[in-house]
Amino acid sequence: MSRPATDRTGTERGREVLPGSPTPLGAVWDGTGTNFALWSAGAHAVDLCLFDTDGTEHRSRLEETTHQVWHGRVPGVGPGQRYGYRVHGPYDPAAGLRHNPAKLLLDPYARAVDGELSLDPALFGYPGDAVDSTTRDDRDSAPYVPRGVVVHDPFPWDGDRPLRTPWSDTVIYEVHVKGATATHPDVPPHLRGTYAGLAHPAFVEHLQALGVSAVELLPVHHFVSEPHLLRRGLTNYWGYNTLGYFAPHAAYSSSGSGGGQVTEFKTMVKELHAAGIEVILDVVYNHTAEGDHTGPTLSFKGIDNGGYYRLDGGNRSRYTDYTGCGNTLDVRRPAVLALLMDSLRYWVTEMHVDGFRFDLASALARSMHDVDRLSAFFDVVHQDPVVSTVKLIAEPWDVGPGGYQVGNFPPPWTEWNGQYRDTVRDVWSGAHVGVRDLAYRLTGSSDLYRSDGRRPFASVNFVTAHDGFPMRDLVTYEQKLNEANGEDNRDGESHNRGWNCGVEGPTDDPEVRALRDRQVRNLLTTLLVSTGVPMLTAGDELGRTQRGNNNAYCQDNELSWIDWAEVDGDLRAFVSRLVRLRRSAPVLRQEAFFEGHEIPGTGGTRDLAWFAPDGGQLSTQAWFDTGLQTLGMYLDGRGIRHRDAHGRPVVDDSYLVQLHAGPEPVTVRLPGPPWADGYELVVSTEYATGAPPETTIVAPGQVELPGRCVWLLRVLRRP
Numbered sequence: 161m162s163r164p165a166t167d168r169t170g171t172e173r174g175r176e177v178l179p180g181s182p183t184p185l186g187a188v189w190d191g192t193g194t195n196f197a198l199w200s201a202g203a204h205a206v207d208l209c210l211f212d213t214d215g216t217e218h219r220s221r222l223e224e225t226t227h228q229v230w231h232g233r234v235p236g237v238g239p240g241q242r243y244g245y246r247v248h249g250p251y252d253p254a255a256g257l258r259h260n261p262a263k264l265l266l267d268p269y270a271r272a273v274d275g276e277l278s279l280d281p282a283l284f285g286y287p288g289d290a291v292d293s294t295t296r297d298d299r300d301s302a303p304y305v306p307r308g309v310v311v312h313d314p315f316p317w318d319g320d321r322p323l324r325t326p327w328s329d330t331v332i333y334e335v336h337v338k339g340a341t342a343t344h345p346d347v348p349p350h351l352r353g354t355y356a357g358l359a360h361p362a363f364v365e366h367l368q369a370l371g372v373s374a375v376e377l378l379p380v381h382h383f384v385s386e387p388h389l390l391r392r393g394l395t396n397y398w399g400y401n402t403l404g405y406f407a408p409h410a411a412y413s414s415s416g417s418g419g420g421q422v423t424e425f426k427t428m429v430k431e432l433h434a435a436g437i438e439v440i441l442d443v444v445y446n447h448t449a450e451g452d453h454t455g456p457t458l459s460f461k462g463i464d465n466g467g468y469y470r471l472d473g474g475n476r477s478r479y480t481d482y483t484g485c486g487n488t489l490d491v492r493r494p495a496v497l498a499l500l501m502d503s504l505r506y507w508v509t510e511m512h513v514d515g516f517r518f519d520l521a522s523a524l525a526r527s528m529h530d531v532d533r534l535s536a537f538f539d540v541v542h543q544d545p546v547v548s549t550v551k552l553i554a555e556p557w558d559v560g561p562g563g564y565q566v567g568n569f570p571p572p573w574t575e576w577n578g579q580y581r582d583t584v585r586d587v588w589s590g591a592h593v594g595v596r597d598l599a600y601r602l603t604g605s606s607d608l609y610r611s612d613g614r615r616p617f618a619s620v621n622f623v624t625a626h627d628g629f630p631m632r633d634l635v636t637y638e639q640k641l642n643e644a645n646g647e648d649n650r651d652g653e654s655h656n657r658g659w660n661c662g663v664e665g666p667t668d669d670p671e672v673r674a675l676r677d678r679q680v681r682n683l684l685t686t687l688l689v690s691t692g693v694p695m696l697t698a699g700d701e702l703g704r705t706q707r708g709n710n711n712a713y714c715q716d717n718e719l720s721w722i723d724w725a726e727v728d729g730d731l732r733a734f735v736s737r738l739v740r741l742r743r744s745a746p747v748l749r750q751e752a753f754f755e756g757h758e759i760p761g762t763g764g765t766r767d768l769a770w771f772a773p774d775g776g777q778l779s780t781q782a783w784f785d786t787g788l789q790t791l792g793m794y795l796d797g798r799g800i801r802h803r804d805a806h807g808r809p810v811v812d813d814s815y816l817v818q819l820h821a822g823p824e825p826v827t828v829r830l831p832g833p834p835w836a837d838g839y840e841l842v843v844s845t846e847y848a849t850g851a852p853p854e855t856t857i858v859a860p861g862q863v864e865l866p867g868r869c870v871w872l873l874r875v876l877r878r879p
Contacts, residue, residue, distance in 0.1 A: 186269030515551025767799025775829030
């Protein structure tokens with residue numbers, strides 16, 4: 161057989177391409193060949209590029225187009241084949257057109273990605289510094305960009321399926337795949353920082369001991385680093401720079417990038433499910449890795465720039481940027497909306513994930529400019545028989561006008577509750593904000609979520625997240641220290657609502673260190689006794705620090721990774737104790753909002769009551785007293801308003817939570833009958849593990865609360 165001819169570009173002409181099918185999009189192996197299908201409304205021609213193991217490129221023209229989908233079937237091509245596209249068409253940035261066949265483009269539907277992104281001038285569609293030039297750059301980008309991989313993975317799920325843990329039973333653990341095990345001594349070195357490392361028994365046992373029910377993984381869709389980071393010798397660690405919405409990030413695979421990452425990801429999900437732990441993905445459908453008009457041409461920009469992105473109506477060479485990342489995907493367009501929904505369904509049906517947290521979700525909800533609760537994206541999600549059944553969490557803001565939408569997403573969405581974070585931080589940092597807003601946050605934020613029929617678990621409560629100070633730093637630093645990011649400390653939030661306990665940064669002062677330890681316990685206790693869905697940030701339970709960096713998105717090193725050599729064992733025991741107490745106490749995780757009504761047959765107690773330090777119920781004047789720093793919250797377990805699966809009323813113990821954010825001890829009066837005949841102190845933040853040294857029974861009446869402390873008291877009643 162003769163060797164194929166070589167065309168004038170130095171690549172070899174490809175194989176014969178049969179007509180194939182326009183559906184499904186992507187590269188699909190049928191047992192004897194692979195069908196390739198790519199949507200582009202503006203293309204004049206599309207070349208399929210297949211790569212040998214030595215990098216030799218074979219180009220074949222896709223001659224068939226159906227409803228703006230370019231397609232063809234190549235016999236003999238199967239799993240493991242590397243491929244990409246070159247799209248021919250006009251290059252006119254002023255008109256929003258950026259086609260350039262010199263740029264190898266990643267298939268948006270690629271199931272796996274192989275190869276690194278290397279910074280080179282050939283990545284960019286324009287020549288030199290001429291960003292707005294009408295002359296396109298003709299340097300070949302193929303040596304510097306990743307390629308798609310044809311994947312066929314008949315994984316043995318053995319009956320595994322998404323877990324569907326009820327929201328009221330959910331405790332989320334936000335974690336980075338690499339950072340979780342990069343330094344873990346009990347994970348084999350070749351598995352550290354990988355999907356297999358996250359599923360290793362050493363880490364799974366930590367999750368089980370902690371008592372969490374779900375991991376929320378920072379982005380695992382394949383991503384690349386921004387050119388401005390690569391120029392500074394840094395990389396994007398967090399991963400909010402997606403390039404492939406169907407492909408597990410290749411660098412997190414211990415088995416290489418030839419498609420093995422798909423099997424390894426599925427194995428991780430299966431192992432976590434076997435341990436009773438859900439997998440939620442943090443997904444970035446609001447923008448892509450191609451950035452603004454100065455960014456590289458890697459995929460969407462070269463396939464159909466105006467079809468995928470929201471362009472500035474006054475200057476179509478620029479992008480409408482609601483994300484702060486240079487571009488915004490145009491979810492108003494059917495092809496883009498289909499891409500998102502196809503991706504979501506794929507991760508549920510093929511990868512068995514249990515839900516999604518949508519980064520900058522407000523950007524997805526914009527029909528024209530304002531955030532629109534009735535946008536096509538919401539409509540399609542709500543009616544989808546697959547996506548509508550899993551957990552859906554919105555980060556309810558973006559950087560555009562009116563983008564802060566906490567409380568405004570429709571059912572069945574839940575939301576990261578930024579108001580919860582801000583209120584709890586303010587209270588414990590000593591800000592004089594009173595207790596009125598705190599009461600809403602402790603009880604599920606009914607002011608935000610009740611009016612549209614949602615329940616308390618619409619509120620995902622958190623004090624820290626990947627973005628910002630970890631818990632230890634929140635009580636250690638008031639000023640950010642982000643110089644290592646190379647942006648002259650201009651990046652990151654400047655108003656962190658934290659308190660350094662009187663000394664900035666690390667100290668050997670035992671009193672300051674003890675106070676910081678207690679403040680961490682106060683913040684965590686507040687989080688875990690609040691109605692709603694608590695989210696813990698990985699490492700907070702171990703005392704992790706970022707040494708004052710509150711924007712470590714580009715720090716792929718020990719600054720960001722969990723340091724398993726420096727673990728606060730008492731703090732880990734404290735968090736585990738609280739999580740398990742919460743998961744065993746229905747009154748702390750109610751499915752309906754409190755009513756404040758009297759409970760029949762109890763002598764006058766209510767499902768929820770608020771007590772002032774003098775033992776009386778809080779007055780109207782006290783609710784508006786910004787100097788009040790002490791609050792008693794009474795939760796009656798006989799007033800729970802949901803039933804179990806058999807229709808029986810749920811009845812639980814009753815609890816009194818006493819929070820005191822003031823610096824000095826305070827005398828409070830614990831209410832007596834009919835509220836309680838006595839109390840058992842089950843958690844106190846004055847103790848390192850939260851457990852009093854011995855069983856502590858407290859009689860109604862006056863007691864002294866230590867300064868800056870939380871007590872959780874179980875109500876005792878005479879038979």
